[in-house]
Amino acid sequence: MLSMGIKVFKFGGASVKSAEGVRNLASVVNRFSENLVIVVSAMGKTTNALEIILAKYLDKNLFHTDDLAKLKEYHVDIVKELFNGESDFEDGKISSMFSEIEMFIKANKNTDYNYCYDQIVSYGELISTAIVSAYLNSVNINAKWVDARTCLKSDTNYREGNVDYKASLESSKKIFDFSSNRIYLTQGFIAGTPFNTTATIGREGSDYTAAILANLLDAQDVTIWKDVDGVLNADPKMFSNTCKLDFVSFQEAIELAYCGAQIIHPKTIKPLQNKKIPLYVKSFINPDAVGTKVLHSDVQLQLPPVLIVKRNQVLISLTPRDFSFVIEDSLSQIFAMLYKHRVKVNMIHTSAITFSICVDEDKHYLAAAIEDLKRDFVVKYNSNLELFTIRHYTNEVIEEYISDKKVYMQQLTRSTARYVMDAIER
Template sequence: MRVFKFGGASVKDAKGVRNLVRVLQEVGHSDLVVIVSAMGKMTNAFEKVVDHYVDNSDELVFSINSIKIYHQEILEELFSNKQHPVFDKIKKLFEDFNTTLDRNKSTQYDYIYDQVVSYGELISTTIVSEYLNDQGLHNEWLDARDFIKTDNAYRDAEVDWEVTQSNITKKINKKALSITQGFIGADSNNFTTTLGREGSDYTAGIFAYCINADSVSIWKDVPGVLNADPRVFDQTQLLFHVSYEEAIELAFFGASVIHPKTIQPLQRKEIPLHVKSFIDPLNEGTSVKKGQPLDPYIPCYIVKKKQVLLSLSSLDFSFIVEDNISEVFSLFHKHHLKVDLIQNSAISFSVCLDDKFDHFDQLLVQLKAKFRVTYNKNVSLYTIRHFTDEAIQSLEQNKDILLKQITRETYQMVAKE
C-alpha cells in the first residue's frame, strides 16, 4: 500500500480538487490511503471562530457564515446536480458543528479548539470523497478519529500507538482507495484531539507505519524539499536526496515542508518518503530514505519567525547550575514552549523559544520570582545547515543580531524582526 497526503493548498478551491483527481489518475489510485487537510486557509478561519466563541464576540456569526460560504462555493462549482447527497452531508456537518458550540460547557481553550477546528478536515474530506466517487474513483471515507487514538493533551496530543495500530490493522481495507483526515484523532472518551499545527504529515506517517506502507508521498505546491523557503530566500534549489537524519534535523530547526514528527515512524520501518509537486506529479521531487547523502550538498537555510529570546541569570549572581536549568526546562514543558536554541555561561542562560500556544506571559510570572529575566519577543531564528563562510556573511547582512551559535554542521542566529 501507499499513503498520500494532500495539504490545504492542494484543495483550496474547486480547481484544486479537480487537480487532485488528475494526480491520482496519473500516478495510480489502487491500494491507497489518501490523507487530506482542511481546504485552503480554513484552519485559520476555524481558529478565528474559536477566538470569537471564547471571547463571546459579535463576530462569531459572521466568521461561521464566511466558512459556510467558502465551502458552498466550492460545492456548487464541483457538483452541478444540486440534489447531490454531498450537499446534505455538508449541511449535517455544519449542524453538528453548531451543536458542538451550543452544548459546550468547557472553558478550556485547547479542548474547545480541537472540537471546533477539526471540522475543517471533516468537511474537506467529505467533499473530496464525494467528488472522487463522481469521477469514477470509488473510495471509502474514513473518520480518522476511529483509528488514531491519543491522550487528552488537546492541540498537541500524543498517539497511543498500541491501540492505533490495532484499529488500523483491523479496519483498513488494504485493497481499497481510502480517504481520511489529517491532523485529528480522538482520546479514550472519544473527544476530538489534534496532533499539533500542520499535523497532517504526521497522520500520513502514522497510517504508513501501521499498514507497513511501501511509501509515503506528500504533495506540495513546490517541486520537493528546497534548500530554503522560496517565500523568504531567493534562488532556492531542489534537494533530490535527503537522509532520514537530515530530514529530522531540517524539520526540527523549522523547515516547513515536513512536519517534525513525520519522519520518526517512517524511519523505524524504513518507509521511503517522497515530497512531490501536485502541479507536476510525474516529476521525481525529493526522496527521503535511510543513509543517502544530501544531494546536492549545499547550505540549507531555515527561518522561524515570531520566536522569543529569553535570558535568565541568578538574582544574586550565583552560578547557573544543573538544578536551575532542570527547573527551567520543567517550566518550559509545563507551558508547552519548545526550545530551539540553548546557550549558557557561568551566570546566565539563554534560550530561543517557540511559543505556539501563547503561554510565555504565564511562564514569565513564575520565572521572575526566581531569576533576573530579560527577553525579546517577535525575533527570528535563522539556521544554516552545512554552512559556508559565504552563506553566513550573506545571511548576516543588515541584521540586528542578538545571539549566534556555531556547531560542526549548523549555524544559528537570533535577530530582531
Template sequence: MKIFKFGGASVKDAAGIKNVLKVLKTVGYEEVMLVISAMGKTTNALEVVIKNYFEKSNELYASLQDIRKYHNQILLDLFDDEEHEVFFDVNTHFDDLEYFVRSNKSPNYPFVYDQIISIGEMVSTTIVSHYLNAAGITNQWLDVRNYIKTDANYRDANVNWEYTQKLISKINRKKSLFITQGFIGADENNFTTTLGREGSDYTAAIFAYCLGAESVTIWKDVPGVLNADPRYFENAVLLNQISYKEAIELAFYGASVIHPKTLQPLQKKEIPLYVKSFINPTLPGTKVSTGVDLEPKTSCFIVKKNQILVSLSSIDFSFIMEENISEIFALFHKHKIKVSLIQNTAISFSVCIEDTFDKFKDLKTILSKKFKVSYNENVSLYTIRHFDAISAEVIEKDKTILVKQISRETLQIVTQ
C-alpha cells in the first residue's frame, strides 16, 4: 500500500479537488490511502470560531456560517445535483459542530479546541470521497478517530502505538482506495484529539508504519524539498535526496516541509518519503530515505518568525547552575513552550522560544519571582545547516544580531 497526503492548499477549492482526481489518474490509485487536511485556510477560520466561543459569543454563529458558506460553494462547484447525499453529509458535520458549541459545558480550552478544529478534516474528506465516487473512483471513507488512538493531551496528543497498530491492522485491504483525515485522533473516551499543527504528515506516517506501506508521498505546491523557503530566500535549490537523519535535523530546526514527528516511524521501517508537486505529479520530487545525507550537498536555510528571545539572570548575581536550568526547563515543559536555541553565561541564561499556545505571559510571571527577566518579542531565528562564510554573510547582512551560535555543521542567528 502507498500513502498519499494532500494538504489544505491542494484541496482549497473545487479546482484543487478536481486536480486530486487528475493526480490519481496520472500516478495510479490501486492500494492507496489518501490522508487529507482541512480545505485551504479552514483551520485558521475555525480558530476564529474557537476565539469567538470563548471571547465573543455574539460573533460565534456568524463565523460558523462563513465556514459553512465556503464549503457549500465548493459543493455547488463540484456537484450539479443539490439533492446529492454529499450535501446532507456535510451539513450533518456542521450540525454536530453547532450542537457541540451549544451544549458543551467544559471550560478546558485545549479540549474545546480539538472538538471544534477537527471539523475541517471531517468535511474535506467527506467532500473528496463523494467527488471521487461520482467520478468513478470507488473509495472507502474512514473515520480516523476509530483507528488512531491517543492520550488526552489535547492539541498535542501522544499516540498509543500498540492500540493504534491493532486497530489499523483490521482494515480490509482488499478495498482499492481509502480516504481518511489527517491531524486528528481520539482518546480512550472517544473525544477528538489533535496531533499538533501540520500533523497530517504525521498521520500519514502512522498509517504507513502500521500498514508496512511501500512509501509515503506528500503532495505540495512546490516541486519537492527546497534548501530554503522561496518566500524569504532567492534562488532556492531542489534537494533530490535527503537522508532520514538530515531530514530530522532540518525538521528539528523548523523546516516547514516535513513535520518533525513524521520521520521517526518511517525511519524505523525504512519506508521512503517522497515530497512531490501536485501541479506536476510526474516530476521526481524529493526522496527522504537511507542513503547520502544531502544531494546536492548545499547549505540549507531555515527561518522561524515570531519567536521570543528570553534572557534570565540571577537577581543576586549568583551563578545559574544545573539546578536552575533544570527548574527552568521543567517550566517550559509544563507550559508547552518549545525551545529552539540555548545560550548561557555564568549569571545569565538565554533561550529563543516559540509560544505556540500563548503561555509565555503566565510563564514570565512565574520566572520573575526568581530571576530578572528580559525579552524581545517578534524576533527571527535563522538556521543554516552546512553553512560556509558566503551563506553566513547572506543571513547577517543588514540585520541587527541579538544572538549568534556556531556548531560544527550549524549556524544559528537571532535577529530583531
C-alpha cells in the first residue's frame, strides 16, 4: 500500500537559513531509511524580504532592483558555501527564478495585493527547495524535487487558498508513487490554481502543507523540525523556566494554535486528526531528543500552565449609532463585514449595546474594515496591544503575570484565561 513506511518531514526557515543549516538538514534526513516526503520553507527571513519587495512594487516609486539583488546574493552565498564555489548552480536555476520575479514585476497589470503577494512571495519556497534538493543530491541523498503547485490544488482565494482535496489526492498519488524514488522534496505554503497561477495557503503555512500531504498519502507520521526541543509551555525567548510538553492531544494542540502558539500552524491538526496521524515536534539541533508527540487521546492529559503571547493586536469596540441592543442581526452584519475584509477575530466580548473584538493588526485589511463598520456603528479602537493567554491557569500564575498590567478586556473559561493588554517588552 502507498501508506506503508511514509514519513513526512517539515523544515522551517530557521533550519535552512545558512549553509550549515542545509548540511544539518541532510544529516537529519540521512538518519532515516523510510520513504520520505520533505517539506521545506523559504530560507531565513526570505518571506519577510519578499513582502517588503512586494510593498515597494505596489508603491511604484519605491521599488528598486537592488532589493532583489541583495536577496539573490544571500541565496548565492549559501550555494557557494555549500558547493565550495565549484558549482554553476547559482548561475542557472537561482538566476532564472529571480529573473522570473523581476519579469512579473515589469509585466504584471493586476494590482490586487493578494494576487501579487502569492505570485511574488511564493518564490521563497521555490528557491529554497531548489538549493536544498541540489545539495542533497550532491551528497548522494537522492531527493526528487517536486513543484508543490503540481500536487496541491487550490482555489483562487489568494493568500488564504482553500485546498481542493479531491484534485490534490489524484495528483499527489501520481507524483509521490515511490516507485523509483524514496525521497521527495517539495515546498510548503504554496499550491496551484486551475488558472495556472500560484496561491498560498496562509502565512507560515508549511506545517499545513505537511499535514495535507500526510493525509493524502496516509503517512505513518509527521515530524516538524524546529530550533527548540518540542512544544514548550512558553516561548523561551520571552519567559524563563520553560518546560517541554511530552504529550499533547490533538484537541489541546488546536486550542494552543488558536490562542497564538507559533509552534504549530492553526490549520495543521485537522488533516492529521481526521486520519489519526501522529505529529512529532523535534529539534533539528538535537535530533536524538524525544521531542513532543501530538496524538489522538480520549484521556485528558495533565498539563502545566501554558503561556502564549500574540502581538500586534487591535481592540475594536462597536456601538450601534441608534443605541439599539447588540442582537443577532447586528452580530451577523459585523461578522459579514469582517469576513469580507478577511479580518481574523481572536477574542470577543459583548454587552447590551457594545460589541468588542480583538483582531490581528493587518494594514492591508483592517483600515478598510473599520471604514465599512463606521457606516452603522460608532467605532473605537486601541492598537499596539497584545493578547496574553494562560491555558490551564492557576490563580497564582494570573497574579504573577497580570496583577500590575493595564488590561482592556479579559475572558476566563474553565481552562483558559485571556487578556488584551498593552504590549510589553519581555
